[in-house]
Amino acid sequence: xxxxxxxxxxxxxxxxxxxxxxxxxxxxxxxxxxxxxxxxxxxxxxxxxxxxxxxxxxxxxxxxxxxxxxxxxxxxxxxxxxxxxxxxxxxxxxxxxxxxxxxxxxxxxxxxxxxxxxxxxxxxxxxxxxxxxxxxxxxxxxxxxxxxxxxxxxxxxxxxxxxxxxxxxxxxxxxxxxxxxxxxxxxxxxxxxxxxxxxxxxxxxxxxxx
Amino acid sequence: xxxxxxxxxxxxxxxxxxxxxxxxxxxxxxxxxxxxxxxxxxxxxxxxxxxxxxxxxxxxxxxxxxxxxxxxxxxxxxxxxxxxxxxxxxxxxxxxxxxxxxxxxxxxxxxxxxxxxxxxxxxxxxxxxxxxxxxxxxxxxxxxxxxxxxxxxxxxxxxxxxxxxxxxxxxxxxxxxxxxxxxxxxxxxxxxxxxxxxxxxxxxxxxxxx
DNA sequence: TTTAATATGTAACCAATGTTACTGAACACC
DNA sequence: GGTGTTCAGTAACATTGGTTACATATTAAA
Numbered sequence: 117x118x119x120x121x122x123x124x125x126x127x128x129x130x131x132x133x134x135x136x137x138x139x140x141x142x143x144x145x146x147x148x149x150x151x152x153x154x155x156x157x158x159x160x161x162x163x164x165x166x167x168x169x170x171x172x173x174x175x176x177x178x179x180x181x182x183x184x185x186x187x188x189x190x191x192x193x194x195x196x197x198x199x200x201x202x203x204x205x206x207x208x209x210x211x212x213x214x215x216x217x218x219x220x221x222x223x224x225x226x227x228x229x230x231x232x233x234x235x236x237x238x239x240x241x242x243x244x245x246x247x248x249x250x251x252x253x254x255x256x257x258x259x260x261x262x263x264x265x266x267x268x269x270x271x272x273x274x275x276x277x278x279x280x281x282x283x284x285x286x287x288x289x290x291x292x293x294x295x296x297x298x299x300x301x302x303x304x305x306x307x308x309x310x311x312x313x314x315x316x317x318x319x320x321x322x323x324x325x326x
Numbered sequence: 327x328x329x330x331x332x333x334x335x336x337x338x339x340x341x342x343x344x345x346x347x348x349x350x351x352x353x354x355x356x357x358x359x360x361x362x363x364x365x366x367x368x369x370x371x372x373x374x375x376x377x378x379x380x381x382x383x384x385x386x387x388x389x390x391x392x393x394x395x396x397x398x399x400x401x402x403x404x405x406x407x408x409x410x411x412x413x414x415x416x417x418x419x420x421x422x423x424x425x426x427x428x429x430x431x432x433x434x435x436x437x438x439x440x441x442x443x444x445x446x447x448x449x450x451x452x453x454x455x456x457x458x459x460x461x462x463x464x465x466x467x468x469x470x471x472x473x474x475x476x477x478x479x480x481x482x483x484x485x486x487x488x489x490x491x492x493x494x495x496x497x498x499x500x501x502x503x504x505x506x507x508x509x510x511x512x513x514x515x516x517x518x519x520x521x522x523x524x525x526x527x528x529x530x531x532x533x534x535x536x
Numbered sequence: 537t538t539t540a541a542t543a544t545g546t547a548a549c550c551a552a553t554g555t556t557a558c559t560g561a562a563c564a565c566c
Numbered sequence: 567g568g569t570g571t572t573c574a575g576t577a578a579c580a581t582t583g584g585t586t587a588c589a590t591a592t593t594a595a596a
Contacts, residue, residue, distance in 0.1 A: 174462065176470040184465070198455030207462055230447060237440060237447075244454040245408030251461045252384065252417055255394070259468050259505055260386040263553070286573065295469055297554060302574060318562060318573065473583065496543065507584060512544060514583095528543065528592060 117143045120166045121219065124190055133233045137164075141219040146212050153196065153210040161220040162196045165189050168216030169277040173209040176295070182258075183270070183293040185250040186213060186277045194247035197226065197240060213277055264304045266294060268313060275323050282322045327353040330376045331429065334400055343443045347374075351429040356422050363406065363420040371430040372406045375399050378426025379487040383419040386505070392468075393480070393503040395460040396423060396487045404457035407436065407450060423487055474514045476504060478523060481533055491533045 118138045126134065141164070146152065152163065155175055163170075165187060172184045172193065187193060195208050229236040257266050270293065274283050287305060291298045305321070308314045315322040328348045336344065351374070356362065362373065365385055373380075375397060382394045382403070397403060405418050439446040467476050480503065484493050497515060501508045515531070518524045525532040 174465060174469075176466070182465070182469050194454070194458065198451070198458060204455075207459065230451075231441075231444065234441065240451075241408070241440075241454075244404075244451075244458075245414075248404065248408060248454075248458065248461070249417065251458070251465070255384060255392070255461070255465060255468065256386070258465065259384075259392050288573075298574085299555075299576085300553060303553095303576080306575075316574085498543075508544090509546090509585075510583060513546080516545075526544085 117141065117219065120217065124166050125164065128190075128239055129235050130233065133229065133236060136225070136229070137219065137221065140225055141221050143217070144220055145215070145217050147215055148212055150212040150216070151209065152212060152218075153193070153206050153208070155206055155209050157206045159196050159206060159223060161222050162192060162226055163210075164219045164221065165191050166217040166219060168218075169213040170210050170216060171213045171293075173211065173293075174207075175209065180295055181209070181292050182295040184208065184254045185247075186273065187247075188277060191246065192239075192243050194244045197243065213274075263294070263296060263300065264308065267301065267304050268308060270294060271314065271321060271323055272326065281326075282320050284320045286319060327351065327429065330427065334376050335374065338400075338449055339445050340443065343439065343446060346435070346439070347429065347431065350435055351431050353427070354430055355425070355427050358422055358425055360422040360426070361419065362422060362428075363403070363416050363418070365416055365419050367416045369406050369416060369433060371432050372402060372436055373420075374429045374431065375401050376427040376429060378428075379423040380420050380426060381423045381503075383421065383503075384417075385419065390505055391419070391502050392505040394418065394464045395457075396483065397457075398487060401456065402449075402453050404454045407453065423484075473504070473506060473510065474518065477511065477514050478518060480504060481524065481531060482536065485533050485536075491536070492530050493533070494530045496529060 118134070120143070121134055121138060121141075125137070129137070142161075143166075144163075152170060153159065167189050169186050169188050170193070171186050172195070173181045174184055175181055193210060195206060195210075198204065226240075230240065257269060261269065267290070270290065271283065274285070275281050287301045288298045290305075291301045294301070305314065305316055309316050313323070313325040315324060328344070330353070331344055331348060331351075335347070339347070352371075353376075354373075362380060363369065377399050379396050379398050380403070381396050382405070383391045384394055385391055403420060405416060405420075408414065436450075440450065467479060471479065477500070480500065481493065484495070485491050497511045498508045500515075501511045504511070515524065515526055519526050523533070523535040525534060
């Protein structure tokens with residue numbers, strides 16, 4: 117584990133902290149689609165992403181979802197942070213977007229290290245800031261963009277975290293992430309294709325115009 | 327200042343910290359409508375709310391606004407926190423919703439106290455968590471509610487922070503906060519009135535059904 | 537009091553999105 | 567190869583919200 121740790125967090129944390137993480141953290145690999153955290157759950161450990169990507173979702177009262185943002189390597193989930201602290205339940209769902217490697221830290225350590233390591237403190241505050249910024253970006257998309265713009269942005273974001281300009285997804289699953297219906301997505305995808313921005317195939321979409 | 331300070335933050339902070347705040351903080355009273363922070367600004371001090379309420383707004387690329395949430399006494403602005411830290415520009419606008427009293431803390435102190443006072447550290451983390459929760463609530467409203475539901479929720483929230491079931495506002499200003507048009511608001515307000523939920527008057531609206 | 541500015545009401549129309557229903561194509565499994 | 571299932575395309579229609587235009591009411595200013 118120490119190798120992955122140094123590679124991804126070595127520039128952030130001092131050696132003493134890296135060693136502590138190595139001692140108390142558990143290394144975990146999960147497949148695409150694996151649900152890491154569910155809404156309403158108490159959190160017992162916080163994840164440090166080593167590789168892959170995780171998508172963070174919100175749910176409405178009918179159980180329909182909405183994608184908030186993706187987190188990638190070098191990130192942690194700030195939602196988890198606050199859940200840990202106050203023994204609160206998770207407000208969001210976290211699902212592996214790609215096969216993902218992570219290090220799980222027991223929550224007690226989180227606050228212990230806050231006082232002990234300045235670099236940990238900075239990391240946590242920086243994470244909060246980053247997640248806040250991403251929530252604002254999510255709000256911008258939802259409140260200010262039309263569905264066709266949101267869709268194209270979604271496709272580009274998804275291509276980005278998958279490091280691939282061909283994304284494997286069905287129209288129905290896009291509809292779930294964007295909290296709309298499959299028919300709407302099919303319609304808008306077709307018009308994006310007609311504009312020459314994407315190429316549609318069964319179960320995959322190629323982005324042409326970045 | 328020390329009186330207001332103890333009254334509002336005495337249960338949170340130890341005496342040593344209260345004294346430091348008293349020494350380096352500046353007490354400030356601002357009228358309704360006063361703009362405390364603008365988008366793109368660098369932040370030189372962070373506000374602790376003593377009384378009143380502040381509304382936090384986001385702006386689209388056409389310059390139209392969207393209300394994110396209100397903050398009240400005992401709160402601080404977590405956006406400010408992150409702006410301070412990284413010397414980043416503000417992502418939001420903060421405007422006094424009512425006449426407001428606040429204590430301004432120079433930003434250097436913020437991170438100094440993070441290491442020095444555990445209670446300050448907890449306060450900052452708790453603030454981040456609260457603001458995050460409020461952003462999620464904003465997303466819920468925007469993404470999951472129809473405009474008439476958003477409007478009624480807005481009216482109730484506004485009545486709440488003003489401690490008054492009669493709110494003084496024009497249809498146009500509601501439209502600005504909800505990022506829609508005056509005509510839409512007038513239409514929906516009229517139907518809320520017909521449902522017996524509110525009573526409309528020129529420049530003010532009375533909430534009947536809480 | 538007259539005039540101007542602001543606030544609200546409302547109709548008519550348009551655009552965006554959501555819904556229902558049905559189609560055929562592609563694929564998976566037997 | 568046949569059959570059932572999943573996925574995508576599309577038409578027709580409903581609903582919500584946005585836009586334009588204009589009328590009237592209230593308040594402020596001259």
